[in-house]
Amino acid sequence: MPKTEEEKIAAIIKILEKWPKDCPNRPTLIQVLQHPEMLHSELGDPGIATLTSTLGTVELYHIENPRETLPLKLGESEIFGKHGDIFQYGGDKSDRLDLVGFIDSSSEYDALKSTLKTMRQGQGANVIAVTVRFGASVYINSVNYWIGEIEIDPEAGTGVFHAHYRIPCIKRD
Amino acid sequence: MKVSVGTDVVGMADRFDASWGYAIADHPTFGSQIPAYITQSFKGELRVEALWTTDNVFHQNASPSGGDLPVKTITIEETDTTSPTPVKKTWTFTGRMERWEKSGQADQFVICRFVLHLNAEPTPA
Numbered sequence: 001m002p003k004t005e006e007e008k009i010a011a012i013i014k015i016l017e018k019w020p021k022d023c024p025n026r027p028t029l030i031q032v033l034q035h036p037e038m039l040h041s042e043l044g045d046p047g048i049a050t051l052t053s054t055l056g057t058v059e060l061y062h063i064e065n066p067r068e069t070l071p072l073k074l075g076e077s078e079i080f081g082k083h084g085d086i087f088q089y090g091g092d093k094s095d096r097l098d099l100v101g102f103i104d105s106s107s108e109y110d111a112l113k114s115t116l117k118t119m120r121q122g123q124g125a126n127v128i129a130v131t132v133r134f135g136a137s138v139y140i141n142s143v144n145y146w147i148g149e150i151e152i153d154p155e156a157g158t159g160v161f162h163a164h165y166r167i168p169c170i171k172r173d
Numbered sequence: 174m175k176v177s178v179g180t181d182v183v184g185m186a187d188r189f190d191a192s193w194g195y196a197i198a199d200h201p202t203f204g205s206q207i208p209a210y211i212t213q214s215f216k217g218e219l220r221v222e223a224l225w226t227t228d229n230v231f232h233q234n235a236s237p238s239g240g241d242l243p244v245k246t247i248t249i250e251e252t253d254t255t256s257p258t259p260v261k262k263t264w265t266f267t268g269r270m271e272r273w274e275k276s277g278q279a280d281q282f283v284i285c286r287f288v289l290h291l292n293a294e295p296t297p298a
Binding site: 025027035038048061062064065066102104155159162 | 203204205210213214
């Protein structure tokens with residue numbers, strides 16, 4: 001962690017330089033100095049979420065809603081001829097995480113369509129770890145997930161590379 | 174000021190208001206109070222108010238032809254009279270006439286107003 005002011009500014013510049021050059025919402029230095037939470041991390045990862053495996057790394061810079069579901073399987077069965085004698089059972093299922101956000105540049109589009117897809121193809125042997133940050137705090141820290149069916153949904157009336165996405169993740173248990 | 178619809182001059186144009194631009198959508202992101210800004214689609218309009226004269230035919234432009242309102246070109250010629258030599262500038266607006274108004278009063282003049290829904294940024298020349 002940077003300690004002196006000089007080290008902090010050096011770390012900020014280092015993170016800013018990792019942002020895609022073609023992103024129109026790439027923060028400026030003055031914005032970041034006023035709102036340091038925009039960088040989400042002082043440790044070097046620029047995105048709100050980072051998906052990484054040995055096959056590559058994808059940074060997600062514009063997550064709107066990292067939605068979590070903690071699913072449960074509940075069921076019951078009745079025994080024929082025995083009124084009121086019901087067998088119930090239940091148990092936790094693997095946690096779900098939906099990364100919902102948008103992209104605003106060509107390089108972010110390529111990262112989803114190419115890098116993340118390659119990582120997904122090899123996720124059996126090359127485990128994908130997901131990190132999600134709220135401001136500067138990491139609250140999902142390098143947890144292993146399966147990546148499901150990725151959706152890219154461009155919006156009418158805006159530029160070519162403005163599209164909403166949804167990346168469903170299922171925790172590897 | 175001289176307003177023309179195509180080649181027809183609006184003889185007694187009194188006033189015009191034009192506005193145009195691209196909407197900007199704020200997209201908040203998780204964990205940050207500074208949103209991302211997304212430029213959206215173009216929207217603009219030109220409103221003209223004029224005295225109605227009996228030779229005006231501009232109301233015809235607010236009538237669809239083959240199901241579509243015709244695209245009209247409106248030019249507004251401005252003259253800067255405070256310059257030592259009067260300077261003229263002509264702005265060109267294109268779009269469809271989406272609203273037409275005409276109002277009058279007994280023993281008074283008749284006023285017409287129309288709104289051109291722009292299909293491109295206006296250009297000065």
